[in-house]
Structures are given as C-alpha cells and as structure tokens.
Amino acid sequence: MPLKADLDAIDWKILRELQNDGRMTNVELSNRVGISAPPCLRRVRRLEEAGIIRGYRALLNAPALGMDVVAFCLIGLHHQADAELKSFAERTRGWPIVRDAWMVSGESDFLLHCVASDLGTFQTFVIEELASAPNVDTVRTALTIRRVKDEGLVAFEGKS
Amino acid sequence: MPLKADLDAIDWKILRELQNDGRMTNVELSNRVGISAPPCLRRVRRLEEAGIIRGYRALLNAPALGMDVVAFCLIGLHHQADAELKSFAERTRGWPIVRDAWMVSGESDFLLHCVASDLGTFQTFVIEELASAPNVDTVRTALTIRRVKDEGLVAFEGKS
DNA sequence: AAAATCGCGAAAGATTCTTGCGCGAAAGCC
C-alpha cells in the first residue's frame, strides 16, 4: 500500500483534479496531468486500491431538494468511557438526519452535521431524539445560515 | 429549472446512487434505477443543469496523505454587521487549512472545518492567523478523534 | 375524440475504457 512518500507530482495532480471533478473522464484527466490515458488510469486504480481515494460522491444541493435546515450539534456526554463513546457513535448511525458525525476532544464529545427538511423536524429531532438519548449531557446547536467555503478535504498548496 | 416537485421516484434513486458512487457508469446507473441508458443520462444532465447535482468529488483519505489533524473551529466575532461577516467569510477562503466554512447562528458566528498536516501547524494557524484576524473575538476548537459517520449531504428515507 | 406533449427505449456512430506489449530510462549488482 503506497504511502505519502510514494506519491509523485503527477499523483498529486490527479488527486487535485479528481477532488475538483470526480466524474472527469480518464482521457481528460490524463491531458490535464500531462501523461497518456493508460498510465493515468493505472495510477487512479492504484490510488483507489491504496485507500487514498476513498470513493466518489455527487454533491447534492440540499435546499433544492427540500432540505432547508443544515445545522451542527455539539454533544457532551455524562460519561466518556470507551463503551459509552461507541454506544453513542453507533446511535448516530441510526439517525438519518445526522449526515456526518465526528468524535472530538475539547468542550464536547461529538460533533454532528445534520440536515432536515424544516426547522420543526430538526427541533423535534433535537428534543425527542438527541437530548433524550442515554448518557447525553449537553446539546449545543448552531444553525447554518449559508455555506461560505466548500473545498474538498485536502489542500494542495505547493504539491503540483 | 426543475424544483423538488418535478422529481419522481427514479430521480431520487439516481441521486441516491450517485451520492454513493459518483463515478458509476451511466449503464450501471441505468440498470440500478430500472430504465435504459439514454433516458437515464438525460435525467442526470437535467439534474446537473438544474443545480440539484452541484458537482462530483473524489473523497480523499486525509491521514494517508499526511494530513493528521482534522479539527473544527467555532468563531465568534466582535461585530456582526453584514460587512464584517462578509469580510471574515472572504478571509476564510484565503486559508488553505480551512476546507469548508459555514456562517452559523447560535453561540458562534462561523464554523470552520480545518485540516492540517500536524498539530503544530494547526496551532500556529489558530494563534497567528485565526485568533489574530481582525474582529475575531472567541475561538473554540474541537480536534477530531475519528470520523464516526460519513454519508452524503442528503438522506433518502422513503424517497425510493 | 382528436391533437399535442412527454418520456421511454432501440439503433448506430463517436468516444472512451481497458488490456497487452514493446521501448527507454533509472536503479541495483557484479
């Protein structure tokens, strides 16, 4: 499994291009990174198999689909033993409103990225599901007003 | 431009499939949603042009690329006039460490999703860039321990 | 009931994907 050190400048270019447009054809990609199509495809496959490319995703426009509420919730638990952290983590996977979830350190124990169709649905979720889940101590919510920046997970400063 | 009401069950299936695998071929996609390839491609194009599909992205494995620190920062500003919110929003776009940013309501004004190669880099960023940026009042950070859930932005409960 | 609208699916040509193979450059070894 190739590590970071095995990636050359062309690999970084490939990652940057696919992070910007994951549906680009291999021919187009090969032109952009400056090699021909076959070795380009081989590099992409290698990056996928190495787990460096975790997958591909269409980015959806939540408001256009009737999802008007995007919010983040910071959750503090009463007890932070390993079993209890795992238990809460598992619970987040059963909540469709929760789209991503992170275990964090700091003032809270979990950060949840939530999407709901309307404020009522979200509030009901917070009160009846989240805050009343076992072991939940504090729930702080931040409703999003608008997205201000939206790049991929990884930056490519000076990697080309 | 089609609105939510114009989407039928097949469109929802297409969105779900492409959110799970944005690089699926159109033939594969058409098989999964139960129509032939040409109308399937037309539907995808329509969803793209309508802005319902905002784009496609390869998901990268940050730790494998030497990005060991993922954190969230909650920022409170001194003054929340429109010009000052816009000014800070613009500033986030110049910070490569900040990958996504949201303007939020609640205890804080902005939430930043940050990725850095190591803790030192991140701390330097927080102290020398973030906390010392104009108009910044409070900075609360939450270092992520691990990702617990990672779905797309939109859920499809009962939409198929 | 006739006409218009709409989306599906078959067919075909263009493009792309994918594999196998030969070549040249760089690294390792005697």
Place this chain on the structure above:
DNA sequence: GGCTTTCGCGCAAGAATCTTTCGCGATTTT
C-alpha cells in the same frame, strides 16, 4: 564500467460506454 533488473510510459486494438437520433406508446390537453 558495464550488465541486468525493474519500472513506468505510450502505442495499438478490442471491448465497453457514451451520446444522439428517431419512432412508439401513454398520458394530458383541448
């Protein structure tokens, strides 16, 4: 130094896919 091995690129060809065109049937409109 010179030989061998290794590695990745790019050409070429067959398979698969993409994309457009066109006719059909179903639903809606008039």
